[in-house]
Amino acid sequence: MIWKNVRKTSYHLYFGIVSILLLILFKADIRAQHSAVEFSPKLQKAYFEIQRLRINTARQLIDAERSAQNSNAFIPYLDNYADLHYLLISEDVNAYRQLSSQQDKRLELIGKLPDSSPYKRFFQAEIRMHWAFAKLKFGNEISGSWEIIKAYRLLEDNRKRFPQFLPTLKSLGLLHVLIGSIPDHYNWVTKVLGLKGNIKLGIKEIQAVANTQSLFQQEAELIDLLLHAYTLKLSAAQQSKIRAWPREQPDNLLIHFFATTVLMKEGNGEEAAHYLADAPSGPAYILFPFLHYLQGEIELQKGEYENASAEYILFQKQYRGFNYLKDSNLKLFMCKWLAGKDSDANVFINRIRTSGKTIVEGDQFAAAFADDFLNGKIxxxxxxxxxxxxxxxxxxxxxxxxxxxxxxxxxxxxxxxxxxxxxxxxxxxxxxxxxxxxxxxxxxxxxxxxxxxxxxxxxxxxxxxxxxxxxxxxxxxxxxxxxxxxxxxxxxxxxxxxxxxxxxxxxxx
Known part of the structure; x- marks a missing residue:
């Protein structure tokens, strides 16, 4: 399928894009007059708690408002918002199967909004995009592809109906970039399906929102930053921004995660380590084993093999997902092999072959390395x-x-x-x-x-x-x-x- 390319993109960009999509709704005008779209103080707080990755606190706040606002379309959106953050971080297959059944129920609740509301198609498109990325991540490629197609059409329709509604422009711009990144030999497919991709146009649309003094500014800036970090190139201003955000929001674990991964990608491991060390932690936050993986990466880059090995082991003990298992076993191999402990290193080669999947490039490389090593090519x-x-x-x-x-x-x-x-x-x-x-x-x-x-x-x-x-x-x-x-x-x-x-x-x- 044409979306295989999107599914196999960097885990960090993958997680970053979905997270931004999940953030979009809150910034819709809180003075909205539609009775079925209410942004109460508790729901606003729930949004911020999800962004900080304090998921349980957010769910408690949402539940407290549910009985009093059972027709409020913001509630099923926030439910989705919280669930997707959990799924993308945990890669919990059982939870994914259980929560997938909620998609149609949430779409049905949102479908009760009047056609005159710009939120109706926008919410529907966002719910479909959230689940599209989740389905692609969990290997349900065909269903995920159709969700993106449906979301694209809803957003195009909403743009035509409500051309001044900023969230549509921001989300549609993101899809324009993603579709524009599809390999050339699949372009005929996107044309047949009526999907128009254009990286330059998409960035322009996102930046049009990022450059306005509006409630949407920070989300648009973050989308723009992530796209430049993982597909284009970061400007000096964007590099400054990613360094400033953790200081401005010291209790925001998601922002610290993005700062760490972007700086690592830019080859600033020592600096990234400081942001990782300063990341908030404690029982209020969702368990995030991938942070141990990132610390292991930095230690491996420094040549501190024992420290790196300890971090990768912690990652594997806490992690219940399927990505980066082959890769982390390769890194455990490297921690021994590069330290001259060849016999100890060999334990991890067969683990590479039997663990995880080969969705992300790191796992693909690990699988190929294991084959080459066992065939005497290394x-x-x-x-x-x-x-x-x-x-x-x-x-x-x-x-x-x-x-x-x-x-x-x-x-x-x-x-x-x-x-x-x-x-x-x-x-x-x-x-x-x-x-x-x-x-x-x-x-x-x-x-x-x-x-x-x-x-x-x-x-x-x-x-x-x-x-x-x-x-x-x-x-x-x-x-x-x-x-x-x-x-x-x-x-x-x-x-x-x-x-x-x-x-x-x-x-x-």
Whole structure:
């Protein structure tokens, strides 16, 4: 299905987008005159409690208002809001099966709003979008795809009926970006279904709300930030904003989570660790095992293998989901293998094969690594490459550079290893601000045409595109972005294609 690409996007973006969709409703004008859409003080507080990930407190507040406001469409929306946060964090399959039955009931309650209300189709679309992302996350791809199609049509209809109703514009803009990110060879399907995707238009629509002094401003800014962090590129102003929000909202666990993941993605592991350490905790907050996984990632990047191992084990003990199980077992393997404890490391290889699923790219990579390792395709010389990779990912560039200085391209035997060595050198130089030196290493990567090296070649082409884009050499940038998309059947294809396609959109392609 065409939405397989969306389903397999980064877990963080995946969770981030759904969370934003869940936040949209509250910011509808609290002075609304419709008797069936009431924003009472308790329900407003419930909204804020859900945003802080204090789900049980929010549910108590919602229940306290339910009997007195049983026709209030805001209540089934908040029920959905709370349930989806729980499902997306816990990945609780049993809860997903039980809560899925609530979708039709909530849509029915919302359907009682008059057609003259801009909230009716908007609420219906949002409920469908919430469940679309949940269904895609839990592997119900066909049903999730249809929910997005239905939501899109409802939002288009609402925009035509109520062109000044801001929530519609914001949500429709998000869908325009997501649909615009679908691979080119699926475009004919979206056209047949009447779905119009346009990354540039979608960003413009979202920013139109973000740039207004309205109640919708912060939500629109966060949607815009997440899309730039995981599909486009963050501006200096956006980077400042993500650092400021946790200080402005110290009791908001969701904001701390986003700040941590975005900064980690930007290669600022040390800084991300501070935001993670400052994240609020306690019995009032939902259990969030993924925070241990993030701490494990930072410790692994620093080369603190015992600390990293302890965090990954805590993650697995508390977690009841299915994503990042293969990946965390791979990381537990790495904590032993990279520390020279090869026999201890081997325990985790079979765990990679038998645990979790392969929805997210990290789990896909772990499964492929386990197969290669057990087939004798991974040798000890590659330890240097993995150490350099993790250090570079975390922004520990001096450590990464020192590691790569101990070897050369000739130190490796396979074309894939040679390609990776040059790619790692290029990334270290690029992140260190030495882009001219990085270019030659990236160009060298692309000389390795073996299929096994295609992931590194695609990544190198993407980075060359960014380098020439920043140098305003747009024809070269376009060439490399198109080249990045041209590589087939590698583990990073979805994310690289999305980023390259978004960059081409910025260049007018």
């Amino acid at each position: 040798n000890n010389q590659q330890k240097i490459l993995f150490k350099a990779r993790y250090a570079t990912d975390g922004g520990f560039l001096t450590k990464a550079a020192d590691l790569t200085e101990t070897v050369s391209e000739k130190s490796f035997n396979s074309l894939k290893e040679k390609a990776e060595y040059n790619y790692r050198k290029g990334r270290i130089l690029q992140k260190s601000g030495r882009t001219e030196q990085a270019i030659s290493y990236y160009e060298r990567v692309m000389e390795f045409t073996d299929n096994s090296a295609s992931g590194f070649s695609a990544s190198a082409a993407l980075q060359l595109g960014y380098i020439y884009f920043e140098k305003s050499e747009n024809p070269k940038a376009k060439t490399y972005f198109k080249k990045a998309i041209s590589f087939k059947n590698h583990e990073y294809k979805n994310s690289i294609d999305n980023k390259a396609r978004a960059a081409l959109t910025d260049l007018g392609e």
